Amino acid sequence: MTQSAPMIEVTNLDKFYGSFHALKDIDLTVHQGEKVVICGPSGSGKSTLIRCFNGLEWHNSGRLVIDGIEVYEGAKEIRDLRQEVGMVFQQFNLFPHLTVLENLTIGPMKVRKISQAQAEETARNYLERVHIPEQADKYPAQLSGGQQQRVAIARSLCMETRIMLFDEPTSALDPEMINEVLDVMVELADTGMTMVVVTHEMGFARKVADTMVFMEDGRIVEISPPEQFFTNPSSERCRLFLDQILEH
Amino acid sequence: MDVSRMPGVRGAPLPKPPAIQRFFDSVPVSVAIYVIVVGLIVYGSFTGAQNMGYNWQWYRIPQYLYSFTDDGFQWGEIMIGLVATLQLSVIAFALATALGLLVALLRLSGLIVGSAVAVGFLELIRNIPLLVLLYLFYYVLGPIFGFDRYTASVLTLAVFHAALISEILRAGINAVPRGQWEAAKSIGMTQFQTYRYIVLPQSVRFMLPPMTGEVVHLIKSSAIVSVIAVAELTTIGRNIISDTYMSFEIWFTVAAVYMAVTLILSAGVSYLERRYSVDQ
Numbered sequence: 459m460t461q462s463a464p465m466i467e468v469t470n471l472d473k474f475y476g477s478f479h480a481l482k483d484i485d486l487t488v489h490q491g492e493k494v495v496i497c498g499p500s501g502s503g504k505s506t507l508i509r510c511f512n513g514l515e516w517h518n519s520g521r522l523v524i525d526g527i528e529v530y531e532g533a534k535e536i537r538d539l540r541q542e543v544g545m546v547f548q549q550f551n552l553f554p555h556l557t558v559l560e561n562l563t564i565g566p567m568k569v570r571k572i573s574q575a576q577a578e579e580t581a582r583n584y585l586e587r588v589h590i591p592e593q594a595d596k597y598p599a600q601l602s603g604g605q606q607q608r609v610a611i612a613r614s615l616c617m618e619t620r621i622m623l624f625d626e627p628t629s630a631l632d633p634e635m636i637n638e639v640l641d642v643m644v645e646l647a648d649t650g651m652t653m654v655v656v657t658h659e660m661g662f663a664r665k666v667a668d669t670m671v672f673m674e675d676g677r678i679v680e681i682s683p684p685e686q687f688f689t690n691p692s693s694e695r696c697r698l699f700l701d702q703i704l705e706h
Numbered sequence: 707m708d709v710s711r712m713p714g715v716r717g718a719p720l721p722k723p724p725a726i727q728r729f730f731d732s733v734p735v736s737v738a739i740y741v742i743v744v745g746l747i748v749y750g751s752f753t754g755a756q757n758m759g760y761n762w763q764w765y766r767i768p769q770y771l772y773s774f775t776d777d778g779f780q781w782g783e784i785m786i787g788l789v790a791t792l793q794l795s796v797i798a799f800a801l802a803t804a805l806g807l808l809v810a811l812l813r814l815s816g817l818i819v820g821s822a823v824a825v826g827f828l829e830l831i832r833n834i835p836l837l838v839l840l841y842l843f844y845y846v847l848g849p850i851f852g853f854d855r856y857t858a859s860v861l862t863l864a865v866f867h868a869a870l871i872s873e874i875l876r877a878g879i880n881a882v883p884r885g886q887w888e889a890a891k892s893i894g895m896t897q898f899q900t901y902r903y904i905v906l907p908q909s910v911r912f913m914l915p916p917m918t919g920e921v922v923h924l925i926k927s928s929a930i931v932s933v934i935a936v937a938e939l940t941t942i943g944r945n946i947i948s949d950t951y952m953s954f955e956i957w958f959t960v961a962a963v964y965m966a967v968t969l970i971l972s973a974g975v976s977y978l979e980r981r982y983s984v985d986q
Contacts, residue, residue, distance in 0.1 A: 514888055541894040551889035555907050564903055565893035610889075617893055 462490040465621055465652045466511060471520035473506060480506050481517065482676040488621075488669075493653045495663040495684075498673035499699060504656040507673070508623045511654065512543040525620060541569060544614025548626040550606045552598040558585070558609050559594040562616045570617070577616070584612040588642050604635030608642050615646075622646065624655040658703055664688065672696040760954060767955050770946060787942030788963055794859060794938055795925045801864035802924070806871030811901075813876055824872070831869035836930055839866055844934045859931035867924050874916045878909035918975040922968040929964075939963065 466488035473481035481503045488494050496504045509515040511524060516531040525542055527535045553561050562581035566572045572580075585591045588608035590601075598606055607627055614622060624643065628636045640662045647653055647666040657663065663670060663684060670687035672680040672695075680687065680696045691697050722728070729735060755762070770782040781789075813824035831839070843865075844858040853861070882905050890900040932940040943960040947953045 512892055514891060537894045537896065540892055543892075545888075545892035547885060547889065549885050551883075551885035553886065553889070553904055553908075565895070568899050568903060569894040613889075613893065 464488065465490045465492070465525055466654070467521070467523045468507075469521040471510070471517045471522055473503075473510065473515065473517045480676055481510075484520070484678055486671065486678065486681070488652060488654060490652055491650045492668045493647050493666045494655070494669045494671060495667040496654065496656045496671040496673060497658055497660075497663070497699070497703075498679075502673040503676040504673050505625050508545075508625055508654055508656055511621075511623055512540050512545050514545070537569075541617050542620045544617060544619035544622045546607070546610050546614055546622065546624045546627045548629050550598070550603070550610045550630070552606055552610055552613070554598050557595050557597055558590075558601070561598065561609060562613050565613065565617050581612070581616055584615045585609075587615070587645070588612045589638075602635060603631045604638045607631065607635075607639045611639075611642055611646070619651075621652045621654070624653065624657065626656050626658075628657065628659055660688070660700075660704060672699065674699075755954060762955065763950075763952050764955055766950070766952065767959055770956075770959070783942050783946060784939065784959060784963060787937070787939040788967070790937055790942075791925065791928055791939040792967070794856075794863070794931070794936070795921070795928050798860050798863035798867065798928070799921060799924055801860065802867035802871050805864060805868035806875055809868060809872035810875040810879065813872070814879060828869050828872065831866060836862070836866055836927055837933070840930060840934065855931075855934050855936050859928075859934065859936045862931070863924060863928055866927070867920060870923075871917070871920055874913055874920060875909070877916075878913035879905055881912040882908045914975060914979055918972055922971060925968055925971075926964060 464487050466486070468484050468486040471481060471484040472479070484507060486494075486507075496507065498504050506515055510517050510522060510529070513529060513531075513533075513536045517529075522529040524539060527533070527539045529536065529539065533539075552558075553564070556564060559578060559581055562584065563574065563577040566577040566580060567574060582591060582594065585594055588611055590605055590608055593601055593605060593609070598609065601609065611622075611627075627643070628639050631639065636659070640659060643653075643655070643662065644666055653666075655662075655667075667684045670680070670682055670684050671678055672687070672691070672693070674695055680691055680693050682691065686692075687696075688700065691700065723731075730739075768782075770784045772782050772785065773780050809824045809827055812820040815821065834842075840859070840862045843862045844855060847861075848854070848858045886904055886908065887900060890904045895904070928938060929940040931938060932944060935941060939960060943956050947956050950956075
């Protein structure tokens with residue numbers, strides 16, 4: 459991979475919930491077009507970390523710069539940043555009172571002030587890319603979990619995002635629907651999107667990741683390229699974790 | 707309908723409930739018991755009225771509901787009173803909802819001053835009887851700020867119900883899952899846009915049933931403004947009685963009119979609820 463401009467720069471970042479030390483001295487750099495997969499046991503701070511990347515959580519100390527924008531609580535540019543950084547949630551979080559098409563157009567129309575016609579054209583375009591153009595006029599509750607998650611991905615893409623964050627995007631899905639979502643994510647990776655993915659889908663990680671990150675207990679324990687990560691991880695704890703999830 | 711005899715059902719039939727339970731659960735018996743109980747109550751009150759020598763004059767009631775004169779059909783005094791009640795209620799409800807939303811948003815704002823103001827307002831209003839609140843507005847605030855009895859009644863009802871409505875709105879807003887806020891935030895929406903396009907439209911579903919109860923409550927509590935002689939349904943009922951001494955008939959009629967209005971309202975809203983629950 460060519461080393462292009464850094465999109466996400468994290469230096470000495472710490473986060474507390476009250477007295478609980480959720481993220482400890484995190485250092486991480488994600489370059490443009492890089493695909494980073496973060497894994498680790500639950501409660502290790504993976505979700506908290508990527509939720510800091512679009513201001514859903516705020517860090518308490520250290521530095522976080524995303525695409526040249528300094529992120530901190532109360533920063534004026536935070537709404538501009540959120541438009542650039544898309545987020546896909548474990549629970550989809552589609553807007554249940556809006557149709558699929560409206561879910562996709564409401565952001566561009568209300569936030570970016572784009573005309574309805576143009577927003578709908580973009581939306582249909584992205585629905586095509588996630589392979590569900592025929593579901594445009596349905597409500598989220600009428601779709602399967604896999605379809606809902608693909609709509610959620612399209613919703614983020616409609617904001618013309620430059621970075622996509624995925625917070626365990628397949629954890630709430632029935633097994634037979636996981637692949638349809640992962641396929642869309644692989645296709646997205648092929649377009650050169652910068653992606654940070656929290657997941658335990660190691661098959662996906664092997665396929666797309668440029669960098670693997672292993673977290674435990676609020677710390678980054680290991681950062682390595684996937685070849686090394688899966689065959690010869692430097693930390694014992696990471697090896698144990700991989701053994702556990704790769705057993706079957 | 708014996709399920710075990712239906713085609714495709716092969717299991718042994720379940721034991722039947724005891725005979726006495728089947729007797730009381732059967733439709734004709736239940737209806738008969740209901741009719742007897744209601745009949746006894748009605749009979750009791752009418753014979754009671756008879757024994758005190760009450761002179762029933764139901765035939766004089768329709769003229770207060772409607773009449774046909776040379777000018778054609780005309781609404782009677784009670785119906786004019788009803789319109790006044792509805793008008794008062796609609797204005798008060800609109801004000802109460804606006805004020806209630808403001809209080810709810812203040813409370814949810816996370817600002818210490820905001821929630822202190824909201825909680826102060828809530829506790830103040832909730833702990834004063836409606837009648838005393840009305841006297842405060844009419845006899846104290848009225849002269850100070852120079853508003854008349856109608857304004858005093860509207861404001862009393864609005865302020866009193868704003869407190870109750872704000873709690874309904876707050877509960878409805880809180881019932882929207884946190885993920886919805888996060889999703890709206892993550893596509894760059896402002897706080898206002900999130901409320902306007904994402905949260906409030908979804909909370910309507912949670913608010914509709916308790917809000918209906920609140921409208922019904924408001925229409926009923928609007929009767930209290932008759933103590934400061936604002937012309938509405940109850941006041942007009944009282945005026946007719948002081949002219950005619952038909953207190954039993956008029957109060958029965960006024961009660962029936964209130965009931966008819968609130969029942970129609972509840973039925974209308976449950977129809978709406980069923981319609982809007984379909985596409986969720």
